[in-house]
Amino acid sequence: MPASERTVERPNGEAGTLSERAASLLEQDILAGRLAPGSRLGIVDLVQRYEIGATPLREGLSRLMSRGLIVGIGQRGFRVAEVSREDLADITCMRTAVEKEAIRLAIIHGNDAWEAGIVSALHQMRRHIERTGNEFREGAADFDRLHKGFHTALLAACGSGRMLGAHSELYDQAYRYRRVMMRGIDSGAEFIRSHQMLADRVLARDVEGAQKMLEAHLHSTINFVYPPASESNR
Known part of the structure; x- marks a missing residue:
């Protein structure tokens, strides 16, 4: 589903920054299981998936790292946190x-x-x-x-x-x-x-x-x- 067709719910009803939007879209897909535990999150793939630039996507990924939904894999990027x-x-x-x-x-x-x-x-x-x-x-x-x-x-x-x-x-x-x-x-x-x-x-x-x-x-x-x-x- 293109990012333009998704609904991003925010408590204050504002559109928010692109990095906040990226974090919200990623979170929705992780929690719903559309991005499976352990799956790699390539920046190029995410840019195409969400139609958001690489810089705000990286910022969005960093936001979710602090919440434990995403983990870094050294210099190789990010992946969805495993379940255990x-x-x-x-x-x-x-x-x-x-x-x-x-x-x-x-x-x-x-x-x-x-x-x-x-x-x-x-x-x-x-x-x-x-x-x-x-x-x-x-x-x-x-x-x-x-x-x-x-x-x-x-x-x-x-x-x-x-x-x-x-x-x-x-x-x-x-x-x-x-x-x-x-x-x-x-x-x-x-x-x-x-x-x-x-x-x-x-x-x-x-x-x-x-x-x-x-x-x-x-x-x-x-x-x-x-x-x-x-x-x-x-």
């Missing part, structure tokens, strides 16, 4: 550390508007799944936005922009793994139930209970994608 159990374990460890503290602070400081945001985010996700039945999946723009929006709403009152920024980046880094897990979910009702239970713990202002449930929720991806040896050998 170790990588997902590292992402999960960082998400757990950041989000458990963020949820604690949000529960302490959250007001009625924060609670309403959680309820609204859950309702929107539920309605989307009701409309799409069990066909909902990561990779559909509407579902991706609503799913991330719910998890962000839980933490929104933490009072730390850096924590929220770390949550957003780590959430996106786990996306490629989460898509694998989502293929195994065949019940929209069960998916919503697990998120409803998490929301209920948070809204009950149960810090310890919410932290434990959130940790289990975050670890569900790695447990599904890379099950323990005792389970995978059954």
Whole structure:
């Protein structure tokens, strides 16, 4: 698909610089699996693919290197970061550390508007799944936005922009793994139930209970994608 036909979503709705556009297009293709893990990213090929000059493409690649989606290969250019159990374990460890503290602070400081945001985010996700039945999946723009929006709403009152920024980046880094897990979910009702239970713990202002449930929720991806040896050998 030519770059001119792609939609680049940005939080502030502005067109952004060419390097930002290049980073956004690359990120979309990596997360959607159109650029496979480990695949080489040649500048000439990318110029043709996205119809963007070599300099802003290199800048865009550098942006994604800092986010862990792309790695440099010495003087030979760039490639898409590999996926592995170790990588997902590292992402999960960082998400757990950041989000458990963020949820604690949000529960302490959250007001009625924060609670309403959680309820609204859950309702929107539920309605989307009701409309799409069990066909909902990561990779559909509407579902991706609503799913991330719910998890962000839980933490929104933490009072730390850096924590929220770390949550957003780590959430996106786990996306490629989460898509694998989502293929195994065949019940929209069960998916919503697990998120409803998490929301209920948070809204009950149960810090310890919410932290434990959130940790289990975050670890569900790695447990599904890379099950323990005792389970995978059954």
